[in-house]
Each structure stands twice: as structure tokens, then as C-alpha cells.
Amino acid sequence: MRRAKEGKPVTDFRVLLVDDEVEFVETLVKRLKKRKLDVMAAFSGKAALELVRQQPVDVVVLDVKMPDMDGIQTLKEIKRINPSVEVIMLTGHASVEVALQGMELGAFDYLMKPMDIDELLYKLQDAYKRKWCKQEEMECILPNGLKTD
Known part of the structure; x- marks a missing residue:
């Protein structure tokens, strides 16, 4: 993960929460904002796709079961629109x-x-770290496929 000059982890990444349970999402948004995360919310797969198209998003927390467009369909579309976005699936026991x-x-x-x-925060940070490392790796690859030092 990128580090600030003081050696602290950078937490300025954008999270998109996607779930049709409005109260759950609103509560989670408040809790994550208290921890200084940049958080957006969508209450359907279609709304999430619009946000991913319009705004930079680093990590998506995506509910598996939603009406109209389920989590799997939404995941496929998110990855089609922006393959670098990391997605954490959110599920109940049955799914x-x-x-x-x-x-x-x-x-x-x-x-x-x-x-x-706290578990969510760790996963968010790990997902962002993975995205950032992938981007750094891609920037180091030359057109002929060789990596720079």
C-alpha cells in the first residue's frame, strides 16, 4: 500500500457499498466515514454500474442477493467496465x-x-493494496513485456 511521508498507510481510496437493504448500507456508510474512508452507496446493481461508469472506484462491497440484478451479474459488469476495481462479495449463510x-x-x-x-476494514485495505500493487506492476511493464527495475 502507498505510504504517506510519515510511514502511515494511505486511506484515501474510494469504496462503493452495494446492497438493497437501505438501513444496512446507510449505517455502514456512516461507520466507514467515521474511519475517514471515502464511501459511496448504491441500492441496486444497476445503480452501482452507473456509479462505476461515472466515478473512480477502488473497491466495491457487493451483496450477492439483490432484486433485478444479482451480485454475480453486477460483478461481471463491474469487471467488464473496469477490470481494476476490486470486489468483495457480501453474503448470508445460504449463499x-x-x-x-x-x-x-x-x-x-x-x-x-x-x-x-474491523474485518471489513482489513478486507477493504487488503483489496485496495492488491489493486494498487497491480497498477504499480502494470506501470513497470514495457510494451515488449519486459519489466523495468
């Missing part, structure tokens, strides 16, 4: 298999509902 399917399709990880806020 762990779907979350694992999401990981096969490019999701970074998954969390079970209800989740511990």
Missing part, C-alpha cells in the same frame, strides 16, 4: 457458494453477514 463463484469470476474475497466492522 456462500455464490460468493465463491464470484471469486472465480474475479472477486477479491467475500464476507458473511452480519460482519465485524
Whole structure:
């Protein structure tokens, strides 16, 4: 992860929470903003896709079960629009298999509902670190496929 001059981790990355449970999302947004994260919310897969198209997003926390467009469909579209966005699938006990399917399709990880806020924070930071490292690696690759030192 990038580090500030003082050696502290950079926390200025953007998170998008996607879940059709409005109260859950609003509460989570408040809790993450208290921890100085830049957080946006969407209450459907379609709304999430619009935000991903219009604004820079680093990490998406995506509920598996939503009406209209489920988490798997939304994940596929997010990765099509912007493959560098990391996605953490959010699931209940009954849909762990779907979350694992999401990981096969490019999701970074998954969390079970209800989740511990600290566990979410660790996963968000790890997902952002992965995105940042991938971008750094890509910037170091020359057109002929060789990496720079």
C-alpha cells in the first residue's frame, strides 16, 4: 500500500457499498466515514454500474442477493467496465457458494453477514493494496513485456 511521508498507510481510496437493504448500507456508510474512508452507496446493481461508469472506484462491497440484478451479474459488469476495481462479495449463510463463484469470476474475497466492522476494514485495505500493487506492476511493464527495475 502507498505510504504517506510519515510511514502511515494511505486511506484515501474510494469504496462503493452495494446492497438493497437501505438501513444496512446507510449505517455502514456512516461507520466507514467515521474511519475517514471515502464511501459511496448504491441500492441496486444497476445503480452501482452507473456509479462505476461515472466515478473512480477502488473497491466495491457487493451483496450477492439483490432484486433485478444479482451480485454475480453486477460483478461481471463491474469487471467488464473496469477490470481494476476490486470486489468483495457480501453474503448470508445460504449463499456462500455464490460468493465463491464470484471469486472465480474475479472477486477479491467475500464476507458473511452480519460482519465485524474491523474485518471489513482489513478486507477493504487488503483489496485496495492488491489493486494498487497491480497498477504499480502494470506501470513497470514495457510494451515488449519486459519489466523495468
